Amino acid sequence: MEKIGFIGLGKMGLPMSRRILESKSYELFVYNRTPGKELDAQVVANPAELASVVDRLVVMVSDDDACEAVLFGENGVASSDARPLVINMSTISPKASMDFEQRMDKMGFGYVEAPVLGSVGPATQGTLVVLAAGKEVERARDLFEIFGRVTYEFPQVGKAAEVKLLINTNLGVQMAILAETLSAAEKLGISPERFLEVVNDSAVKTVVSQFKKDNLLKDEFPAAFPYKHLLKDLRYSVGMSSDAGARADLASATRDIYAGSEELFDLDFSAVKRAYRT
Ligand SMILES: NC(=O)c1ccc[n+]([C@@H]2O[C@H](COP(=O)([O-])OP(=O)(O)OC[C@H]3O[C@@H](n4cnc5c(N)ncnc54)[C@H](OP(=O)(O)O)[C@@H]3O)[C@@H](O)[C@H]2O)c1
Numbered sequence: 370m371e372k373i374g375f376i377g378l379g380k381m382g383l384p385m386s387r388r389i390l391e392s393k394s395y396e397l398f399v400y401n402r403t404p405g406k407e408l409d410a411q412v413v414a415n416p417a418e419l420a421s422v423v424d425r426l427v428v429m430v431s432d433d434d435a436c437e438a439v440l441f442g443e444n445g446v447a448s449s450d451a452r453p454l455v456i457n458m459s460t461i462s463p464k465a466s467m468d469f470e471q472r473m474d475k476m477g478f479g480y481v482e483a484p485v486l487g488s489v490g491p492a493t494q495g496t497l498v499v500l501a502a503g504k505e506v507e508r509a510r511d512l513f514e515i516f517g518r519v520t521y522e523f524p525q526v527g528k529a530a531e532v533k534l535l536i537n538t539n540l541g542v543q544m545a546i547l548a549e550t551l552s553a554a555e556k557l558g559i560s561p562e563r564f565l566e567v568v569n570d571s572a573v574k575t576v577v578s579q580f581k582k583d584n585l586l587k588d589e590f591p592a593a594f595p596y597k598h599l600l601k602d603l604r605y606s607v608g609m610s611s612d613a614g615a616r617a618d619l620a621s622a623t624r625d626i627y628a629g630s631e632e633l634f635d636l637d638f639s640a641v642k643r644a645y646r647t
Contacts, residue, residue: 370394370395370396371394371395371396371424371425372395372396372397372398372422372423372424373389373395373396373397373398373423373424373425373426373427373512374397374398374399374400374413374419374420374422374423374425374426374427374453375389375397375398375399375400375410375426375427375429376399376400376401376416376419376426376427376428376429376430376439376446377400377401377428377429377430377431377435377439377459378399378401378406378408379401379429379430379431380488380489380492380592380593380595381429381458381485381488381489381492382401382427382429382430383406383408384489384492384493385427385429385458385492385497385516386399386408386410386427387408387493388492388493388495388515388516389512389515390408390409390410392515394511396411397410397411398410398411398412398413398419398422398423399411399412399413399419400412400413400414400415400416400418400419400439402438402439414444415444415445416439416440416444416445416446416449417444417445417446417448417449418444418449419446420446420449420451420453421449421450421451422451423453424453424454425453425454425456425508425509425512426446426453426454426455426456427456427457427458427512428440428455428456428457428458428459429458429459430459431459431598431601432459432460432461432598432601433461433462433465433605435459436457436459436461436465436469437465437469440455440469440473441472446478447472447473447476447478452476452477452478452479453478454478454479454480454481454505454508454509455469455473455478455479455480455481456481456483456509456512457469457480457481457482457483458483458484458485458499458516459484460484460530460533460534460537460598460601460602461484461530461605462530462534462605462608462609463527463528463530463531463534463605463609464527464608464609464612466482466526466527466530467526467527470482470503470526479503479504479505479508480503480505480526481501481502481503481505481506481508481509481526482501482502482503482526482527482529482530483499483500483501483502483503483506483509483513483520483529484500484529484530484533485497485498485499485500485516485517485533486498486500486533486536487517488593488594489593489594490593491517491518492516495515495516495517495518496517496518497516497517497518498517498518498519498520498521499513499516499517499519499520499521500520500521500523500529500530500532500533501513501520501521501522501523501529502522502523502524502525502526502527502528502529502530503525503526506522531609533602534602534605534606534609535606537599537602537603537606538602538603538606538617538619538620538623540577540599540638541599541602541603541620541623541624541627541638542619542620542623543575543577543578544577544581544599544638544639544641545622545623545626545627545641547568547575547577547578547581547585548585548639548641548642548644548645549645550564550568551564551565551585551642552642552645552646561585561586562586565578565582565585565586569582577639581637581639584637584639584640584642585639585642588642588643590633590636590637590639590640590643591636591637592635592636592637593637594637594638595634595635595636595637595638596627596633596634596635596636596637596638596640596641597634597635598638599627599638600624600627600628600634603620603623603624603627604624606620606624607620607621607624626641626644627641627644629644630643630644
């Protein structure tokens with residue numbers, strides 16, 4: 370059986386790597402910075418060791434810095450003598466992704482950029498939407514079919530990352546405006562239950578207003594998509610748009626709303642409702 374590696378067993382990486390195991394088509398090797406994540410796979414000591422035993426490896430870590438660490442840091446993938454295909458599914462800045470591709474390419478590694486849409490539920494069910502770019506996308510297709518229901522391809526590395534950030538900008542703005550108007554409704558003495566009921570029977574109904582309704586009403590925000598990751602995406606998005614000379618008025622305002630509440634970072638991104646408590 371082909372050996373596949375997985376780096377990053379977080380909220381997304383754990384269910385995604387579990388799907389590789391459950392397919393029974395590959396031998397799975399995993400690395401996570403903090404040891405002890407439960408998975409019936411072979412655990413290796415560092416990314417370099419992982420790279421030396423597998424043919425292809427998936428990276429699913431937090432951000433640009435985390436990717437830099439596992440790819441090029443001490444005992445990173447790049448310090449291995451082997452040259453597996455690197456499939457980076459983390460949501461990162463397009464700039465960093467293009468830089469990773471260039472550096473990996475120079476060293477003889479294939480690099481595929483493949484951020485995903487969908488959260489822990491779709492990751493568990495294998496119904497993510499994969500946004501893929503890179504010269505070797507074809508070599509990752511069987512894995513994308515395990516993780517997702519559809520793959521959208523883009524012409525070069527950086528483009529899939531850009532689309533992912535633009536989608537998450539929409540998500541952040543939708544979440545923030547819902548939280549803002551719900552807070553206003555409460556201040557106006559309108560029942561939050563009734564307000565959300567009407568929202569969800571109107572033209573402004575969204576997936577966010579439906580799926581986050583219970584969190585908002587119960588004021589409980591168990592993390593599916595962590596607040597700190599949405600803030601990271603908004604920051605990357607504003608930087609990306611500004612580099613391209615595009616306006617990012619709502620993205621910047623939403624980023625600032627999210628940035629103001631460090632105590633919410635580990636909760637779900639819908640906890641932005643608490644940022645409106647004054
Ligand atoms: N959660 C979602 O709904 C969702 C949906 C779509 C896309 N995403 C994106 O998918 C990626 C992973 O998200 P997640 O929700 O799984 O995040 P998470 O639960 O916070 O997990 C982050 C992972 O990155 C690792 N990591 C962080 N910094 C590192 C470093 N410096 N060196 C090595 N490893 C490091 C963590 O290792 P430790 O265990 O040691 O901390 C952990 O395995 C992010 O880019 C996120 O934006 C998330």
